[in-house]
Amino acid sequence: MSTVMEFTSPADEFPLGTVFENLPSVTVELERLIPHETLVIPYFWVRGAEAEDIEAAFEAHAGVVNLELIDSVDDEYLMRAEWEGEYYGILTALAESNISVLSGVGTKDGWNFEVRAEDRSAVSEFRTDCQAHGIPIEITGVHQLLAVHGDDYELTDTQREALVLAYERGYFDSPREASLEDVAAELGITQQSLSSRLRRGHRRLIAETLADP
Incomplete structure (x- = not known):
């Protein structure tokens, strides 16, 4: 039976979080992740700022190698990002543990994730991976689907x-x-x-x- 886990992480834990340094009022919400060879490519919505300001804020991070505006709805912008393959963070750990992101919302106060694993062993693998790479997470709930x-x-x-x-x-x-x-x-x-x-x-x-x- 599938297992759902909820956890939090600091705002600046991976490149998507650097936007809060220059645009503290924005909210970032993950839409989906696309594994591509050695990269994990996230699609995400950003609201609370203008598109050009969002692009400038992300591009200022050394780890981001590509950023693209995909779509916009009212004052929300759908973005696609790629970062350097050697960067290892939460999304990489999730992808390698074969865990799906149900929701991921970030603000200047931190990230809140809800993810789904096929079984508890994947959850254990993810936790071990985070500890091994020094990725700070706080698990707030684990339950069955x-x-x-x-x-x-x-x-x-x-x-x-x-x-x-x-x-x-x-x-x-x-x-x-x-x-x-x-x-x-x-x-x-x-x-x-x-x-x-x-x-x-x-x-x-x-x-x-x-x-x-």
């Missing part, structure tokens, strides 16, 4: 908790009875983390119930 009401929707229990609480508090009502801030405060997480859990939970439910197989 939860199926909802017997259906194979493959929501994590944190996604289900967020969706159900948002529904119960009236976040999805019109007009809304509760704000994103209200629900996040009750869960004890940031608004960015809650937004990520709701979006990924919606994606999983739609993929399993409405979309063509």
Whole structure:
């Protein structure tokens, strides 16, 4: 059975985090990772700054060898980055342990990750790898992947908790009875983390119930 792990890490732990030095108000959210030969190429959304300022902030880091603006929606920008192959950080450790990133949200205060492994041995391998390379992480939760009401929707229990609480508090009502801030405060997480859990939970439910197989 798949295992879901949540952990945190300092803001500057890998090159994506250097943007906070020059743009402390931005939020970075990982979209997906693409393994490519010896590189791990992340796609990520950045919000809270202009595109040219974001590109300049990332390009200032010596480890980043390529940065590309892929798309933009309102004031959010989808970026694609590559960094030097010898740089070894969290994303490399995750890729080598064959662990999938469910969500990764970074601010100047740090990174919050939710990842999925096929079994607990991959989690142990990842922790050992981080220790061996001096990568600071703090694991905040480890649990099994939860199926909802017997259906194979493959929501994590944190996604289900967020969706159900948002529904119960009236976040999805019109007009809304509760704000994103209200629900996040009750869960004890940031608004960015809650937004990520709701979006990924919606994606999983739609993929399993409405979309063509």
